[in-house]
Amino acid sequence: MKDLSRIKKFQQALPDSAYLIEDPTQIYYLTGIKLSLGRLLITKRGYKLYVDGRYIEGCKKKLPGHVFPRAEKKIAEKLYFDPATTTYASFLANKKLCTTLRPKKNPVDQLRWIKDKNEIAAMKKSAALLWECYTELTKKLKTGVTEIEIARAFEIIALQKGAEGLSFEPIVAFGENSSKPHYHPSDVKLKANDIVLLDLGVMKDSYASDMTRVHFIGKQTAQMKEIEVVVKESARAAIALCKPGTSIGDLDRAARAVMKKAKLEKYFLHTLGHGIGLEVHEGFRIHHKGPDAKVLLEPGMVFTIEPGLYLPNVGGVRHEEMIIVGAKTSENLFFE
Numbered sequence: 001m002k003d004l005s006r007i008k009k010f011q012q013a014l015p016d017s018a019y020l021i022e023d024p025t026q027i028y029y030l031t032g033i034k035l036s037l038g039r040l041l042i043t044k045r046g047y048k049l050y051v052d053g054r055y056i057e058g059c060k061k062k063l064p065g066h067v068f069p070r071a072e073k074k075i076a077e078k079l080y081f082d083p084a085t086t087t088y089a090s091f092l093a094n095k096k097l098c099t100t101l102r103p104k105k106n107p108v109d110q111l112r113w114i115k116d117k118n119e120i121a122a123m124k125k126s127a128a129l130l131w132e133c134y135t136e137l138t139k140k141l142k143t144g145v146t147e148i149e150i151a152r153a154f155e156i157i158a159l160q161k162g163a164e165g166l167s168f169e170p171i172v173a174f175g176e177n178s179s180k181p182h183y184h185p186s187d188v189k190l191k192a193n194d195i196v197l198l199d200l201g202v203m204k205d206s207y208a209s210d211m212t213r214v215h216f217i218g219k220q221t222a223q224m225k226e227i228e229v230v231v232k233e234s235a236r237a238a239i240a241l242c243k244p245g246t247s248i249g250d251l252d253r254a255a256r257a258v259m260k261k262a263k264l265e266k267y268f269l270h271t272l273g274h275g276i277g278l279e280v281h282e283g284f285r286i287h288h289k290g291p292d293a294k295v296l297l298e299p300g301m302v303f304t305i306e307p308g309l310y311l312p313n314v315g316g317v318r319h320e321e322m323i324i325v326g327a328k329t330s331e332n333l334f335f336e
């Protein structure tokens with residue numbers, strides 16, 4: 001990434017600070033460099049990347065003049081750090097690099113809420129690849145197969161089709177296991193008339209995708225049918241509001257209103273969705289009570305809408321879409 005406009009935006013957001021960034025995703029977002037460990041110092045006028053011997057040669061080529069060996073002594077008088085991503089061990093180590101060390105919210109997280117053209121292109125690629133892998137995976141849903149076999153098959157398909165990896169451990173739940181929203185696949189076998197819940201995601205061009213679908217293998221009970229209809233209707237109600245100017249809280253309220261009408265709201269156990277980008281969960285959470293409830297949608301925001309209803313010991317349904325907000329409306333990256 002030759003474009004260092006994000007560092008400039010950072011400097012504009014914190015004009016008088018010397019700020020130390022250690023989170024590898026934030027460093028990648030700002031510099032285009034992937035590291036497992038490093039420190040990025042951003043000051044009013046410049047920036048320096050401190051790395052150890054494993055990275056020094058590669059980084060010097062990418063950012064000539066800005067790369068230095070891992071700092072052990074003072075690099076600034078007053079230094080700020082990101083309290084959300086700095087460990088206590090790093091805090092103690094970083095005390096040696098300055099006279100005063102203070103926490104300050106990192107403006108990078110907020111910049112990441114709005115995706116630029118290149119990011120949107122990458123997210124569309126990630127979602128399209130996920131859809132292709134998911135379609136291929138559904139051919140393997142036959143009685144007798146285990147949850148773990150389906151989860152492994154998904155990983156193999158994704159890597160064969162060009163994913164860099166998965167954006168999270170696949171959630172594959174058969175039958176009543178689907179009532180646990182973040183279930184871990186086991187060696188349970190698929191039986192006739194089971195529900196199958198698949199929550200899957202891949203990484204492509206460094207961007208994450210995330211989608212949930214349910215399948216019914218054979219007959220569906222009236223109770224599960226009702227839940228499926230209400231969940232999909234909730235998703236549609238929220239997605240219909242996805243355009244610039246709608247508040248995040250209103251998306252959640254719209255989905256909940258559908259559940260409330262069906263007297264099922266108490267079975268909704270999580271937030272309606274989350275921002276997504278370099279990480280599968282990033283930025284905001286979609287909820288009417290959360291800290292982001294009053295935030296208004298803007299073009300370039302990308303997030304999931306994923307209502308779910310979970311009946312203990314019976315089963316659950318979640319339906320998850322990825323939405324990109326456009327200039328006037330929004331785009332759903334998947335299909336029904």
Ligand code: GLY
Pocket residue numbers: 168199200210211
């Ligand atoms: N798909 C996993 C999650 O959103 O937590």
Ligand code: MN
Pocket residue numbers: 210211274304306320
């Ligand atoms: Mn999700």
